Amino acid sequence: MKRFAWIIGLIFCTICTIQAKDRVIERPPFLAWSSNSIEIDKIVMSDTVTTVYIKAFYHPKYWIKIATGSFLKDNNGMLYPIRRGVGITLDKEFWMPESGEAEFQLQFPPIPENVTSLDFSEGDFDGAYKIWGIQLDKDALETFPIKDGNSLPTGISSATGNGNGM
Secondary structure, eight states: OOHHHHHHHHHHHHHHSSSSSOOEEEEEEOOOOOOSSEEHHHHEEESOOOOEEEEEOOOOOOOOOOTTTOEEEEESSOEEEEEEESSOOOTTTOOOOSSEEEEEEEEOOOOTTOOOEEEEESSSSOOOOEEEEEESSTTTHHHHHOSOOOOOEOOOOOOOOOOOOO
């Protein structure tokens, strides 16, 4: 009987360690955005779903909207159409609270582990939210080619100066 309990315990422990772990990217860096009204707080990638946690900042008592045509595009050109919103209904006016800040989630199909960056887009229309170059590995920011074949490294930069003079 003790041997049977030992075997069951060993099988249970093996199953628990083999279980897939979610990949979590907190406050991922990105290259550019079309609006500062939404930002990505975190991305959770599992084998069944990719969840993008959004923080929204907009005028209190005004609305924003996320289109049902929204998608993620990976660095290999693959598209991942939005499945649903959590805390927001797609294509419906989402009225901002008095604070002018809100949080919601957008769910997409699972993203392969070898993907290093994503673009988010609502589509190609005026006012569409877009975020380009969302980095899934903070230690490996991409470089992008320039017309003459050289590349421009990306990273953190700062600027100082006086905005009064020309």
